[in-house]
Amino acid sequence: MSLTPQFLDELRARTTLSALVGKSVKLHKAGREHKGCCPFHNEKTPSFYVNDEKGFYHCFGCSAHGDAIRWMTDQRGLPFIDAVKELAQAAGLEMPAQDRRAAEKAERARGLHDAMGDAATWFTEQLGGLSGSEARGVLDKRGIRPDTARAFGLGFAPDSRGQLKAALKDYGAPALIECGLLISVENKEPYDRFRGRLMIPIRDQRGRVIAFGGRIIGDGEPKYLNSPDTPLFDKGRTLYNLDRAAPAVRKSGRVLVVEGYMDVIALAQVGIHEAVAPLGTALTEHQLEKLWRMVEVPVLCFDGDAAGQKAAIRAAHRALPLLQPGRSLSFVTLPQGQDPDDLVRARGAGAMEELLASAQPLVDRLWQSEMAAEPLDTPEQRAGLKQRLSELAGTIADQGVKFEYLSEFRRRADEHFRPAKKPFVPFQKRTGPWKPPPLPVTEDAKAFRAAGIDRVLAKAVLAGLIRHPAEIARHMEVLGSLRLVDGALGRLFEAVVDVALEDQRGQDPLDSGRLVTILARSGFETVASELLRADTMPYSFTQRSADHGRARADLDEAIAILIARPEVDTMLAEATQAMQSEFTADAFERQVALVREKQALEDRLANLVQSNEDARAMGSEGN
Structure with missing residues (x-):
């Protein structure tokens, strides 16, 4: 055609x-x-x-x-x-003419579809009859309501070798054998394939019955018996319930893949209609393609036992070569020993939705599986893990996705096997005067520290000390190191400290006004006044109207940061120089720790500014 x-x-x-x-x-x-x-x-x-x-x-x-x-x-x-x-x-259009062979094939398929449809009707009638009482009991025991059974067309095949054959005799034994309803054995009469089983019709996307799954009633093997492959039915290309699930998938935007018929039926009964199931085999490439035509990331909800999890991994490996941007899988791990049928019967749809909300991406499931595959105690075992992950990623045909998987696996492996870091205690906010770490510092390091003083922060601290001179005595030992700063700022620091030292002999506490007056006599009136007018500085201790307790605490923190930053910079420079001279694990760890300490100080200073901005905003709202 x-x-x-x-x-x-x-x-x-x-x-x-x-x-x-x-x-x-x-x-x-x-x-x-x-x-x-x-x-x-x-x-x-x-x-x-x-x-x-x-x-x-x-x-x-x-x-x-x-x-x-x-x-x-x-x-x-x-x-x-x-x-x-x-x-x-x-x-009212005539389809283009088919060749003779295609026309004969289409005509034969129509006859087989009719036979399968009539068989489904007959099985349904048997379920409702006297002989179906035991099968109805099975459904009742599993909590399947009559309306659900009707919606899925469930039926019953009596334990007989010839009842279905007799009921459909008009089609003839050859046609019934071709569509898998009868079994043909050499030198014997054909007989019914399904006997003593609960019957579950399997439909194509148009809703036509093309095969059956039969569940044994009572004891016996196999527990489930499916139709063989026929001109109508290819189990590797068919998904159970696809015809009913497709409209629900279009509305919900998701499709769930479960292991069995009863899982699909149980989920539909509690309102989750977008579930399908493979037919007793691992997911095939054809089935994956059908799923991806509906949604970008199907969710695999296989049983929580070992067999179910192995099936999930097989599906993951099968999907890898087919991955593309916007085409992947995710996984839901059910409680140990439970399938979706068990879960929703015991705890309802909410329990299933809760699991679906935390579905695991494909990359996580592959990583988890390979990490658990064997011990990882030796270099050889760890190299084996990396090789397996690389080989998995190498099966992906799409080059962009392959690169991303290789990069992600490499990143995870590097992070997981990175040597354990030695405990490092960061600088803590101090209530008393700050003291530098008891580490040897060279003369060169002292010069580096003096040059490393943050002059902007030092200016703010000096403004805070002039506004709150009672705090000078508390930080006397620490502030002495600021005399290393050269220029006018350093000379003003020296004058402030000298005034405070001299004033300790007096009777009255030193206040901001008297301090400015004393500084003016030494020629610092202009610079001191300018500092006190610097209300634009983003710190509470520089503001005229700030809460005293808040200003005192923030000034303590600012002084600690001011003194600590050059110390850390000094030690970081020495650690970097040592590592460049001779790389060792200890030197590397020390450098990393000091980089983190430096960042912690920057974060503390940023928090100090932010907290003051928040306080200003609250004050503006209050006004």
Whole structure:
């Protein structure tokens, strides 16, 4: 069959798109278009438009866009050729002629579909009859309601070798053998494949029965028996419940992959309708492609036992070569020994939603699996881990995704196996005078420390001391080191300290006004007055109206930072020089610790400014 562009254009022209869409979406006339709520995502305000003249639909909310054929494939879930056939039949168009072999194949498939549909109806009738009482008891015991059983078309196959064969005798034994309902054994009469089992119909995307899964009633093996591969059924290309799940997936934006039929049915019964299941095999590439056509990141919810987790890893490995940007997997780990059926029966849909909310990305599941694969105590074992991770990433065909996985695995390995750091105690906020660490400092280091004084912060501290002279005596020992600062700022520091020392002999406490007066006699009136006018400095201790207790605490912190920063810079310079001369683990750790200490000091200073800004804002609100 050849579908020419001319034929497809004629098909679109003969299809009134608003009438087609209006069968499942409530549309309202809006000028020359029709509008309604989008069927591809949940919305309350209509943003979905259908234009008959141009022959397309478009959603301004989720960007869904297409023509009549796209509507049939995306909204109805039909394969392309089936969508064309259905539209052609509705439009009164003859499909292009098939060759004889294709026509015969299509005719035979129609007969097989009819046989499978009639078999499903017969199994359903048996479930409701006298012989189905035990099967109904199984459903009741598992908490499956009658309305759920009807929705999924559940049935019962009596424990008989010929009842189904007799009921469908008009199709003939060869057709029933071809669609997997009968078993043919050499030199024996064909007999019913499914006997004494709860029957679960498996449908294609159009909702047609193409196979069955049969669960044993009572004891026996195998527990589940599936139809064999037939002209209608390829278990590696089929996902159970895909026809019912597809509309729910389009609304929720997620698809869940569980292990078994009963998991799917139990989830649907509690309102989670977007679940599908493979058919007794590991996920195949074809099944993954079907999932990715629906959503970018399907969620695998396999059982919490060892077998379920192995199945999840097999699926992860199977997916790796197919990964692309916007195409991955995530994983939910169920409680040990439980499957989704057990979970929702015991704790309801909320328990499942809670697990889904914390689904694990594919990269995390691969990392976790390889980390647990073998001990990692020796260099050889750690090298083996890195090699396995590299080989996994190497299977990814997309070069961009492969690079990202290689980089991520390398980063995680480096971080995990980085040598343990020695405990490092950062500088703490002090209530008393600060004392430098008891480490030997060279003469060169002293010069470096003097040059490393933060003059902006030193200016703010000096303004704070002039505004709060009672604090000078508390920091006398520390402030002496500031005499190393040269220029006018250093000379003013010396004068302030000298005045405070001299004033300790007096009877009255030294206040800011008297300190400025004394400094003026020594020629510091102008610079002292300018410092006291510096209300723009972002610290509480420089502000005229600041709370005294707050200003005192902040001044203590500022002085500690002022003195500590050059000390840390000095030690960091020495550590860097030592490591450059001879790299050792101890030297490297010391350098890293000092870098962190330097950053901690910067953070403390930033917090000091921020806390003062917050206090100013609160004061402005209060005014």
